[in-house]
Amino acid sequence: MTPFTQHTGLAVRxxxxxxDTDQIIPSREMKTVSKRGLGVGLFAAQRYLPDSxxxxxVPNPDFPLNRAESAGATVLIAGRNFGCGSSRxxxxxxxxxxxxxxxxxxxxxxxFYNNCIRNGVLPVQLERATLDALPDRVSIxxxxxxxxxxxxxxxxxxxxxxxxxLDPVALTLEHEDAIAAWECADxxxxxxxxx
Amino acid sequence: MPTLFDKIWSDxxxxxxxxxxxxxxxxxxxxxxxxxxxxxESMAEAGRAPRRPETVFVTMDHIVSTEADxxxxxxxxxxxxVFITATRKAARAAGINLIDxxxxxxxxxHVISPELGIAQPGLTLVCPDSHTCTQGALGALAWGIGxxxxxxxxxxxxxxxxxxxxxxxxxxxxxxxxxxxxxxVLHIISSLGADGAKRCAVEFAGEAVRAxxxxxxxxxxxxxxEFAAFTAIIAPDAVTTDYLRGRRHAPKGExxxxxxxxxxxxxxxxxxxxxxxxxxxxxxxxxxxxxGISPAQAAPISxxxxxxxxxxxxxxxxxxxxxxxASLPIGGAFIGxxxxxxxxxxxxxxxxxxxxxxxxGVEAIAVPGSMAVRRAAEAEGLDAVFREAGFSWNASGCAxxxxxxxxxxxxxxxxxxxxxxxxxxxxGPGVRTHLASPAVVAASAVTGRITDPxxxx
Numbered sequence: 001m002t003p004f005t006q007h008t009g010l011a012v013r014x015x016x017x018x019x020d021t022d023q024i025i026p027s028r029e030m031k032t033v034s035k036r037g038l039g040v041g042l043f044a045a046q047r048y049l050p051d052s053x054x055x056x057x058v059p060n061p062d063f064p065l066n067r068a069e070s071a072g073a074t075v076l077i078a079g080r081n082f083g084c085g086s087s088r089x090x091x092x093x094x095x096x097x098x099x100x101x102x103x104x105x106x107x108x109x110x111x112f113y114n115n116c117i118r119n120g121v122l123p124v125q126l127e128r129a130t131l132d133a134l135p136d137r138v139s140i141x142x143x144x145x146x147x148x149x150x151x152x153x154x155x156x157x158x159x160x161x162x163x164x165x166l167d168p169v170a171l172t173l174e175h176e177d178a179i180a181a182w183e184c185a186d187x188x189x190x191x192x193x194x195x
Numbered sequence: 196m197p198t199l200f201d202k203i204w205s206d207x208x209x210x211x212x213x214x215x216x217x218x219x220x221x222x223x224x225x226x227x228x229x230x231x232x233x234x235x236e237s238m239a240e241a242g243r244a245p246r247r248p249e250t251v252f253v254t255m256d257h258i259v260s261t262e263a264d265x266x267x268x269x270x271x272x273x274x275x276x277v278f279i280t281a282t283r284k285a286a287r288a289a290g291i292n293l294i295d296x297x298x299x300x301x302x303x304x305h306v307i308s309p310e311l312g313i314a315q316p317g318l319t320l321v322c323p324d325s326h327t328c329t330q331g332a333l334g335a336l337a338w339g340i341g342x343x344x345x346x347x348x349x350x351x352x353x354x355x356x357x358x359x360x361x362x363x364x365x366x367x368x369x370x371x372x373x374x375x376x377x378x379x380v381l382h383i384i385s386s387l388g389a390d391g392a393k394r395c396a397v398e399f400a401g402e403a404v405r406a407x408x409x410x411x412x413x414x415x416x417x418x419x420x421e422f423a424a425f426t427a428i429i430a431p432d433a434v435t436t437d438y439l440r441g442r443r444h445a446p447k448g449e450x451x452x453x454x455x456x457x458x459x460x461x462x463x464x465x466x467x468x469x470x471x472x473x474x475x476x477x478x479x480x481x482x483x484x485x486x487g488i489s490p491a492q493a494a495p496i497s498x499x500x501x502x503x504x505x506x507x508x509x510x511x512x513x514x515x516x517x518x519x520x521a522s523l524p525i526g527g528a529f530i531g532x533x534x535x536x537x538x539x540x541x542x543x544x545x546x547x548x549x550x551x552x553x554x555x556g557v558e559a560i561a562v563p564g565s566m567a568v569r570r571a572a573e574a575e576g577l578d579a580v581f582r583e584a585g586f587s588w589n590a591s592g593c594a595x596x597x598x599x600x601x602x603x604x605x606x607x608x609x610x611x612x613x614x615x616x617x618x619x620x621x622x623g624p625g626v627r628t629h630l631a632s633p634a635v636v637a638a639s640a641v642t643g644r645i646t647d648p649x650x651x652x
Binding site: 015017022023033050084085088092110111114118119155156157158160168169171175179182186192193 | 209212213214218220222230237241243249250258278317323324340343344350352357389390393394420423444451453488489506507598600616618620624
């Protein structure tokens with residue numbers, strides 16, 4: 001996983017609350033069993049004109065990500081409950097493939113938030129007024145937990161995972177002894193739970 | 196004083212991590228072909244294997260065709276067959292329990308997991324599917340995760356979690372006749388908002404919940420994610436043990452007795468405190484139907500669409516504001532999904548449809564939640580009721596609940612649906628979904644407009 005330490009990049013603003021993962025990547029855009037190559041499907045229902053055909057889809061000039069001033073954006077600024085709905089991690093993989101490194105929003109769907117952490121994308125929760133006042137180029141420092149001069153909260157485990165680009169499975173397997181001991185004791189206590 | 200959630204949490208706490216997270220043991224993992232395929236492949240690529248493959252189950256539900264004569268690779272999504280074949284191959288290689296397309300056990304994950312007795316009180320269960328909260332109805336701690344976390348759960352037998360906040364929602368009194376768990380949960384979500392239970396473990400309690408059968412409880416818990424809950428849970432009781440007794444994966448013999456003894460301890464202790472508490476008077480809840488593009492945008496069927504529509508609703512929904520809910524004409528009716536496609540749901544719809552016909556111009560589709568539900572319904576003759584009324588009668592799957600490039604309704608069609616999401620384009624490009632109970636779907640199909648079944652009596 002790509003570590004996230006500091007990042008300065010162009011921000012694109014996506015208005016609206018409750019932007020669900022079906023909007024971030026419609027199911028029909030999930031065409032292969034892979035985490036890669038999903039950027040083309042990002043926001044597909046809004047990013048392309050409705051009557052354009054697959055293969056030569058025409059960008060919708062009104063969609064924020066398509067505007068000339070948004071070219072090369074790496075930071076997404078959104079509303080409330082961003083990434084609610086389906087658990088599909090493809091939503092984050094599509095953002096990563098498109099080049100997004102951080103999502104700043106009023107709040108997040110929980111599964112989406114965790115999926116961001118697992119894939120090196122920093123999710124930051126900020127007040128609406130703070131989000132509105134951010135400049136077009138935004139500087140984020142995860143170590144200091146700041147976006148420009150605003151501080152933000154992040155759980156220490158998630159922070160370390162991002163800063164160091166850690167593999168959570170390897171990290172957890174460091175506790176192999178504790179897991180094995182728990183299983184041994186639990187098998188004795190809850191025999192019915194074992195198949 | 197511990198809550199029900201506290202008890203299951205502490206019984207599964209393997210270690211407190213320096214990060215502030217807890218390492219929680221995972222008893223069961225369920226996968227499906229849409230998001231599980233990539234988890235299985237990625238785990239194999241990393242040279243890892245499931246720690247306890249006998250505790251991992253995978254079903255084919257999301258993009259399988261629901262045509263009655265489907266083959267074992269027919270998908271309803273372009274390129275979808277690859278998800279089916281890749282899942283099958285990876286599942287066999289990993290030695291996990293595979294419930295394949297043509298298995299008599301096939302069905303929607305949150306329907307078959309309870310049906311086969313895989314979800315049980317006091318177990319932890321994860322699945323890369325947001326509606327995993329459904330299974331909390333049995334008193335399991337079951338929650339939805341991403342594919343990477345599914346890999347983690349399989350490879351380590353655990354999840355790393357910060358402990359969520361806790362909310363109790365008490366439904367006092369009884370639901371009125373003709374009012375269902377679906378109406379109750381739509382009412383709750385519309386009252387609390389689409390992020391009303393953000394990151395909370397929600398316990399549903401109260402007289403109306405105790406009075407619900409297991410299938411109604413599954414419907415209630417199913418939609419917890421639609422108001423941003425971490426998950427939902429209901430304390431196990433006689434309804435739960437009666438439901439599980441004799442099911443294939445439920446404990447047997449002495450183990451059953453030991454399990455039931457433990458399950459009886461699984462309730463919130465008197466005096467336990469929650470971070471948030473809400474109470475609702477069940478007797479005041481009416482049949483409820485969504486009107487907007489979020490499940491929180493719902494109103495009593497006797498009520499009206501708000502005069503002032505929130506952003507994005509007018510453009511998508513074709514509504515102007517102020518319409519009577521029961522005046523809205525529909526072009527599609529759908530009964531299916533992990534929310535409302537169990538036997539009791541089909542019975543409720545069939546009771547309305549018996550001796551009636553779907554209105555001209557309404558495309559009506561029924562997709563039972565599992566092949567076992569389909570067989571049980573056919574044994575009662577319900578398939579004939581649906582067919583004679585003008586509904587299609589399909590094989591089981593998630594078809595029509597979300598659009599994957601195949602099954603859908605014509606763009607712009609207003610569809611009354613027993614599903615859980617009315618998001619823009621969820622059931623297909625431009626499809627205008629209104630969420631409702633199976634009985635309301637059936638009554639609306641008959642009249643061609645959103646209709647309270649009481650009107651037809």
